[in-house]
Amino acid sequence: MRAEAGGPGAVGPGTDGPAAGRLGAAELGAEPGERASLVQFSSAFCQPCRATRRILAEVAGMVDGVAHIEIDAEDRLDLVRALGIEKTPTVLVLDAAGRIVRRAAGMPRKADVIAALGAAV
Structure with missing residues (x-):
């Protein structure tokens, strides 16, 4: 996954919530994975979002304890x-604690998603 530069939303100090660089069930609207989460931000008419959904769902299905969560x-x-x-799609890779460990905009390659999971699990 190509990482975006720092800037807004970069991981920062704190305890919980997006400003702290941690996302939990309250922010995600779904239960995060036990080991990691692949969080996808999508929009209704985004063609690359559909392909990204398939890639992330497939990778999440391959690795125990990894959840794919899509957010409109x-x-x-x-x-x-x-x-x-x-922009959409944007993908965040969260570790078990909900910390953002990787972030990328655009449709990722499957191999890059698998590699990014290595930083989270």
């Missing part, structure tokens, strides 16, 4: 702004 960017503008999401 238009429905969660608060979270999009807090994390500095500028």
Whole structure:
């Protein structure tokens, strides 16, 4: 996965929530994976989002304890702004504690997603 530069939404100090670089069930709207989570921000008419959904679901199915969570960017503008999401798809890789360990914009390659999971598990 090509990592985005720091800036808004970069991991920072703190305890919980997007400003702290940690996301939990309350922010995600779903239960995170035991080992890691692949969080996808999508929009309704985004063609690459559909392909990204398939890739992430396939990778999550290959690795025990990894969840794929898709968030509609238009429905969660608060979270999009807090994390500095500028385009869809954007994928965040979270570790077991909900910390953002990788971040990439655009459709990822399957091999890159698998490699990024290595930083989280």
